Amino acid sequence: MDLPVGHIVTVLEEMGIFEDDSEPPFEHWLVGRLEGLAPGIRSEAERWTRVLRDGGPRSLPRREGTVWLSLNQVCLALLEWSNRYDHLREVTRDDVLAHVKTLHGHQRRDQPVALRSLFTWAKRQGVIFRNLTSRIKVGQNEYAVLQPLLPEQVERSVAAALTPAARLVLAAVRAARVAQIAVLVLDDVDLGNRRLIIAGRARPLDDLTLKLLADRLPTGDAGGRAPRTSTTPTRPAVPATTGSARRCKDRTPPLERLRVDRQLEETLTHGPDPLHLAEVFGLDEKTAMRYADSARALLEQDAESGFSRDTRQGGNE
CATH class of the missing domain: 1.10.443 (hpI Integrase; Chain A)
Known part of the structure; x- marks a missing residue:
């Protein structure tokens, strides 16, 4: 009927007759994004992603767009490490430094930040023994001067x-x-x-x-x-x-x-x-x-x- 679905759902929920049996898009996206990772790395990456979205005892929930971006930023490194390791604790600091050296531009800034979030969470959860990203400098954006419109x-x-x-x-x-x-x-x-x-x-x-x-x-x-x-x-x-x-x-x-x-x-x-x-x-x-x-x-x-x-x-x- 080409009506706004959101408004219809709101009315049906107020009436108590709406049952949502659809799979959340987030779940479908998460399964596809983690495909190809080693089982031990995949399970920890999934737990970290869910904590980002839902929050935890020591962290607030993030917006879904932020969660997507964070996982996308670490997937390249996780896929590379999955070719050699079965678990996140097998990754070394040299592996992280070697990956960071291959990054340029905005990736040099964004990916280390996402990796730092992942390894900080893993350290707090006892998944790894030390944070491999500590004291790794993050690239800085050089912004141009904003110009007013003519x-x-x-x-x-x-x-x-x-x-x-x-x-x-x-x-x-x-x-x-x-x-x-x-x-x-x-x-x-x-x-x-x-x-x-x-x-x-x-x-x-x-x-x-x-x-x-x-x-x-x-x-x-x-x-x-x-x-x-x-x-x-x-x-x-x-x-x-x-x-x-x-x-x-x-x-x-x-x-x-x-x-x-x-x-x-x-x-x-x-x-x-x-x-x-x-x-x-x-x-x-x-x-x-x-x-x-x-x-x-x-x-x-x-x-x-x-x-x-x-x-x-x-x-x-």
Whole structure:
């Protein structure tokens, strides 16, 4: 019937008549990913993977995407060792170092981190006698300086958003990720105070976002809030967001690039303060510091060339 399966399942569960007999995709993926490993290595890798997903006495559960990535990162080394060994405890530190030397680029950073997680868990469980990855340095990413979008790039994205829903998606993406936009409600929008509540944090609205939101939402009360009228406060403020976001994702610049530009703009306007960024946008420490470093580099370049950053920001808005 082409109906949203998730909504149907929710209703049937509330009625108490839903029985899920399908095999979880995770189980099918795990069996296929561990294929070809020696029995002793396979069993320990499976236990470690399940602890990552479900958590344990000394660890919190990870997101399924993180679990997939972690196992994928160690599988190459485990397959190689399975040709010589039957159990994880037979692997030596020289084997780990030899494998790490063959890695380059992002693999040189990601695979040692995943292997460290595996061997740290194995040591705690008494599977191995010592952590073979201790004191092995992990490669570092050298990030380029983030660059703000040109005014014509922003204008092109706004012009390409033909429907009201698509224009609202562009507005919201400037402040949040698509998954966060999908759960926005009318009470999260405060036009009068130029604020948008995302994940419990009040984020300032730039001129572009404010204009697009004002065009889409009905006029509010004296405080500038979007009115509830006949709707409830829990009604989504951004209807059809997911579908509109999918249709917009291939545009130039991409939606994610617009969000990055908004956060960089805030950094340039307020100053390269990572604590401010973390508080306003909910960024983690490393991401906030990357924005701050990029803003600092751009401001230093402008000072050397005599360029006014206000001019560029005005064009973007």
